[in-house]
Amino acid sequence: MSPQPQSAVGAPLSRVDGRLKVTGKATYAAEHDIEGVVHAVIVDSAIGRGRITGIDTRAALAQPGVIKVISHLNAPKLAYRGNPDTYDPPGNKQLRVFQDDKVLFRGQPVAVVVATTLEVAQHAAELVKVRYNAEQSSTDMASAPAGEPVTYARGDADNAFASAAVQVDATYQQARAHHNAMEPHATIARWDGDKLTLWDKTQWPIGMQKDVAAQFGIPIDSVRIIAPFVGGSFGNAMRAWPHIATTALAARETGRPVKLVLSRRQLYFGVGYRPSYEYRVRLGSDRRGRVSAMVQHLKAETSSYENFTEGVLHAGQMVYKAPHVRQDYRTVPLDVNTPVWMRGPGFATAAFALESAMDELAHELGIDPIELRRRNEPEEDPSSQLPFSTRRLRECYTVGAREFGWHRRNPRPRSTRDGDWLIGTGMAVGTYDVLRSGAQARVRLNADGTALIQSATSDMGPGTYTSQSQVAADALGLTMRNVTFQLGDSTMPVAPPHGGSQTMINVGSAVQDGCDKVRLQAIKLAVEDKDSPLYGADADDIVVRAGRLHRSNDPARGETYRQLLARNNRTHLEVLGSWTPGEARHSMYTYGAIFAEVAVDARLGLVRVRRMLGVFDAGRIISPKLADSQALGGMVGGIGAALLEHTATDHRDGRIVNADLANYLVPVNADIPELRGIFLDGGQDLEADPIGVKGLGEIVYIGVAPAIANAVFNATGRRVRELPITVEAMI
Template sequence: MTAHFIGKPQTRVDGPRKVTGDARYAADFNQAGQAYAVIVSATVGLGRVTGIDSAPVERMPGVTAVITHRNAERLPYLPHKAGIDPAVGERLHVLQDDNVRFYGQPVALVIADTLDNAERAAAALHVSYEARQPLVDPTVAQSIVPDGAMVDRSRGDADEAMARASVVIDETYNIARENHNPMEPHATIASWSGDRLTLWSKSQYLVNERAEIAAIFGLPVENVEVICPFIGGGFGTSLRTWPHVTLAALAARHIRRPVKLVLTRRQMFFTTGHRPRTFQRVKLGATPEGRLVGVAHEGTGETSRYEQFTEALTTVTDYLYSCPNVRTQYRLAQLDTSTPNHMRGPGEASGIFALESAMDELSYKLGIDPIELRRRNEPQIDEAENKPFSSRSLMQCYELGAERFGWARRTPEPGSMRDGRLFIGMGAATATYPAFHAPASARVRLLADGMVEVEAAASDMGPGTYTSMTQVAAEFLGLPLEQVRFRLGRSDYPQTPSHGGSWTMASVGSAIRAACLEAQAQAARHAVQDAGSPLSGARMDDLEWSEGRLRRRGDASAGLSYQDIVSRTRVPIEAAGSAQRDPKVAERYSMHSFGAVFAEIAIDPDIGTITVRRIVGAYGIGRVVNPLLARSQCTGGMIGGMGMALMERTVLDPRDGRSVNAHMADYLMPVNLDIPELEAHFVDEVDPHVNPLGVKGLGEIALVGTAPAIANAVFHATGKRMRTLPITIEDILTV
């Protein structure tokens, strides 16, 4: 095999389908005779439904049915939890009782022959409630220790060390709730054929959606099929199987017709997860020379009352810097809201804002350059786990990023840099994210026409999965990209983990590599066993694949192509492959991606506006399969980090828990005019331990360090420390 494609900036193989409109998303798979369902959402934040006047609505034009807890099928809701689901608690049993647990919970479903008729009928349905006051403010909620989780960790005695420290930073940091808001809304089309169910559904985890719906309806898993070839943005919101999927299937069985259900933008704020609001305290103790002697990091995140959502809020602090005395603590505030969910960089993005803001504060208090402070506290090993990193290029990232950003031009004093009347600030922060890996499988099929089909039950929400997996298969088979067709988006393909957590390439890519190698082995066996083959009787050890052709080692002849071999077998050659991390390797090494993010901002002192001028990121992510796609991932993450730092905030009405800005007019996020010059660079990093491809995840880490870099730049510009996100005009003008 000769490498040709891994490491090359290949454009998207699915690009033409997307720009021509040929790519079909969940809501595009319209079925003959389908009806339309619209959810009626609770208008109280806590209580129970006391009455639903459905008779007038059922007589409205085109209405097929109104489903409520009174006439809904009783579903078994068999136990089922995937790794993406909260380990403690039970998912919402939709339309199974009269309880209202949060504002926006589905309390009825209206089905009609057209979407217009369904929407009019849903708006006309009168629901009465016995309402109680919900608790939706985590600042007044009593915090609890999450069940069954190792949430408190320590080494040494952090409190004693900081009591004796020469310099101490002790501050609190708050981050607002965020909603994912991808371009494509959640959508499901459900169709039954007897006791078999097909779902065309937006999902980042098809295998789990299949298993979850099978458990809810008490079906064999093989009786459910989930199809999702394209996703119009996810960011984690489609990792879990939310109630609307169950409702679509329930409605289709109720009326015995296919049913299409698409959430409105407002409904997506209620029932499809969110980044939890968090409160953190970070205390750092250091010597005058800038060596950390003690670190304490305490964090609290919100969750619902019926499930305990946890994320890695404080785990980064355990390993990021060298310190003999570290204490971390994580708590939950239970609220009368829907359950939060993983959102790009879950936990790490929030936790590192607090830690990296505190490190920046320490650098100014000590009079040490922020990068130099981090260099002085660079660990040699993961001190929390007492084992080496499989690779760690953080300082190389800082060196590369500082050079490309022009950090040397920064003057250290806050408020010292100007551009006319504008205040200029430059900030830096560390990014990191675990190099996850999960068991995955793939299938390769060699066809007689020379084409190769590759299948895996993965998803593609935009990072370029179709393209990068095609590159991996073409690389290991030694074929042109045009001869490889990669297929994903079906739950009956070989099983893969969720399309989230930055492990798709590591997991699925490694499985595809294994399947390709097995396909080559099978093809070679056919060639040597075929009496009419020029390689008949050859020893397998004497053969080699090169440029997609099988020949004897050292033989300059053309050899046999895959097409030659399959044409003689007269049936396609099919091979399966799987990959999982060796547990012994996982026990031996600490595996993470690292990066350094630099931001330059400008502040108008008269009106308080903050403009991000530049962001430069440098990352150590092992082998880069496609630099073009990787840079696109990074710039997308940076934009998400801008939103976290300066714009995104979901505001709840304390009276009922309603999201008062559940629409795109008041839920602010970066748009084209906000996007500055963005650069992403990659250090050369070889990591033979993480997986057979040597790749680390990228999607999450690109967001993780951006918000603290911007916040640190705001302090450099103004001398005013912002410890609450998002940073607003009012913050600049009133502090």
């Protein structure tokens, strides 16, 4: 079959939704204009653990415009039956709003006020008086018992470590971090009889639909989720958090459409966060730097009512070829709300510990950090014995070292200065899983030569509208302006969560399948139509370019989609595209090498990142412009993790003391230096999926923090094993 011309995929195109966003015409969750909407405000628990002994709502209800105050005292019982297809399976102990008098963490919803205006609802919420029987809460992972471990082992790691010629034994800590996206979580709920519509900030319309249906005990098709735009998320919009059930319940109890928007403060306990970690690494090697043993002990916080875990063990099993590995991973139940995934989930956490430990080993051995990693590069996945689909880390090292100027690095710590600034360089490796679960996409080719593609995926910022349109345009042989991609509606064909770098892999493959099928339908129609210039031609020899079908070696012989469909009295051609991955025969990951240069004020301990480079093996790049944006954003986020982001909790009562953007620090323009991302050419991975992509939203973040930490050591000679790296740690 003649290959389709490729003009959209690989081109540095601007976002198709860019004008909507910069002109304010993109409609986010709280901005939908729903007739008759009223407003809800949550009353948060003021204690960290205990029971509610009374709720006085008289003053609140006396306010003009207050419609209702709902709490466990007057709320109906909900089903909360769970759903096996989501992250809230049957038997899960997710927080059940207003179902009993228990308080499980500070900030838990204990009541909700519904009023005609937001201002009245906010004022009335302050007038609700809640009495408690408080108990001592436990929020400090260092002083709480851990649960049973999840373990992994190969070989005899303990004996191999004990007999190793060179040993590194270090414990690394990472503070809790919050997502802090620009758009706060918001929900509008409206009941039409027994049908519920939710306009919500979600990364997974299908999962949200199933979760809410299970919570209320109603059929799945009685719930519709609408989320055409998401103003950033980074992972915490993939679950049905308590405010969503609260909004739907308030709408049902009042008989009015209800809007609820979490305040910036409430985002710190109303939705999830990256949990704090303690990660001990023991590395053993010979004098030449060949790692023989890796022993890893992990502890992470979770809530007392749910056991949240993530894929934090995978990287330690397969990044390096150590024959002897042992891991144990324990969660520590605390009186906090449940954590959730955050950009680079699991792998970013592991990278800080593992890549810092490898840097420590390189220093101990006097071996260049890149060379040490080269010496421990596996030929196949040591955890599964499967061959790698692609693994081009060696090329990432070579390109990165050349472009960054690694040869100019002085390996002796505290040896390079620029006035009062100590200068250092460091590097680290990142890797992330390729998540394949399948998806569907509806493709409709209209008689006017335009196409509409739909899938119930999401777009929290990476550019799903644009990248899927690029795939569709080339597969159909249309220009981008004649392709419309729609998403964010649970009535559309099913799609997996928009997280974990899996959207391009799964939805993109379904879009490709659907568009290929529609194009082939049109070609079949043409070659069998006696009135077509292509009648009798070999279907395998037909391509489509700019909406015109023609023979690949005879462009003059052909016709347009519009002409073909009009002559055959067809209003459209339509098909449901799908992709389901087969059994994995290869180990599939994305890879990256991050290089950083920092300057540390010798007197004040201030750390500034001067420049950064990331080189990535991320498969086929559909949109270079979007990929570059992802790389820059990932590095910015990594700078925040390394130097700024830290949630501070008062362990006396569980209060988060910096629950705002004035005191929870995130990177701003003044913190960001020269950043550059390079994606290796020719790296399509057809073992992973039909379009050869591997996802890149996570890999551009993973490895940034340890690269900065390793550069700080090179600059100062001080090894900081706790994130973020603060001024206090440097003095």
